[in-house]
Amino acid sequence: MAVMGRNGAGKSTLLHHLVGLRRAQRGSVEILGRTPAALGASEAIRLVGLVPQDPGALLCAETVAAECRDGDRDGGLAEGTTRAVLESIVGGISDDTHPKDLSEGQRLALALAIVLAPEPPLLLLDEPTRGLDYGAKERLSHLLRRLAARGRCVVVATHDVELVAEVADRVVVLADGEVITDGLARSVVCHSAGLASQVARILAPAEWLTVEEVATALAERPRENRASS
Numbered sequence: 693m694a695v696m697g698r699n700g701a702g703k704s705t706l707l708h709h710l711v712g713l714r715r716a717q718r719g720s721v722e723i724l725g726r727t728p729a730a731l732g733a734s735e736a737i738r739l740v741g742l743v744p745q746d747p748g749a750l751l752c753a754e755t756v757a758a759e760c761r762d763g764d765r766d767g768g769l770a771e772g773t774t775r776a777v778l779e780s781i782v783g784g785i786s787d788d789t790h791p792k793d794l795s796e797g798q799r800l801a802l803a804l805a806i807v808l809a810p811e812p813p814l815l816l817l818d819e820p821t822r823g824l825d826y827g828a829k830e831r832l833s834h835l836l837r838r839l840a841a842r843g844r845c846v847v848v849a850t851h852d853v854e855l856v857a858e859v860a861d862r863v864v865v866l867a868d869g870e871v872i873t874d875g876l877a878r879s880v881v882c883h884s885a886g887l888a889s890q891v892a893r894i895l896a897p898a899e900w901l902t903v904e905e906v907a908t909a910l911a912e913r914p915r916e917n918r919a920s921s
């Protein structure tokens with residue numbers, strides 16, 4: 693699910709409530725019947741994980757290895773768990789690198805590994821594609837789709853309509869802290885001028901979201917159709 697909306701709409705605030713960093717003044721937050729703000733840290737990280745807008749904010753150790761060890765300790769995980777998750781997201785990061793010396797994509801991967809290692813059923817990401825190059829963004833899209841396919845609930849706050857077109861089934865749009873749209877990604881991305889992906893803009897009114905989707909559909913068409921158009 694993607695949460696969209698202008699700056700100041702309340703996307704980050706919503707994620708902070710879901711992860712229990714804030715308590716609601718009205719209403720309540722329940723994840724699988726539990727209120728995250730009422731849980732202790734080690735229970736909370738097994739229920740819901742947030743990769744914040746600045747993933748560096750999660751990182752405070754001197755090396756990648758120490759960061760992974762702290763992740764294992766905080767989550768009560770077997771030694772090496774967080775490191776293995778990191779390796780599955782992006783290979784080749786050396787243990788003794790300082791987190792500050794990682795690229796944006798590597799820092800995001802390390803923060804993701806720390807958040808994912810305790811296997812929370814709900815994963816929240818706040819504007820994860822900011823500062824990522826094309827390749828890192830592709831890898832992130834694949835990872836999020838894999839996690840969703842394995843039954844995780846993944847919520848991404850983002851301005852990035854191309855990411856939304858790639859990964860989201862559902863889009864919620866916020867304005868001034870209120871939900872103004874809640875619908876299938878395909879219909880939101882294809883029918884709202886401000887939120888349309890490039891492919892949706894070009895091929896409107898047909899409802900196509902991504903280049904990959906169009907390429908697959910073209911490849912699957914019967915041969916005669918392909919020859920005549």
Ligand SMILES: Nc1ncnc2c1ncn2[C@@H]1O[C@H](COP(=O)(O)OP(=O)(O)O)[C@@H](O)[C@H]1O
Binds near residue numbers: 697701705870
């Ligand atoms: N539901 C809400 N009702 C009232 N104020 C809100 C609500 N959600 C967010 N805010 C306020 O709006 C401001 C910006 O919210 P933020 O979550 O940072 O927006 P975004 O991440 O969409 O840019 C914050 O000061 C926050 O306290």
Ligand SMILES: [Mg+2]
Binds near residue numbers: 703704705745818
């Ligand atoms: Mg925000």
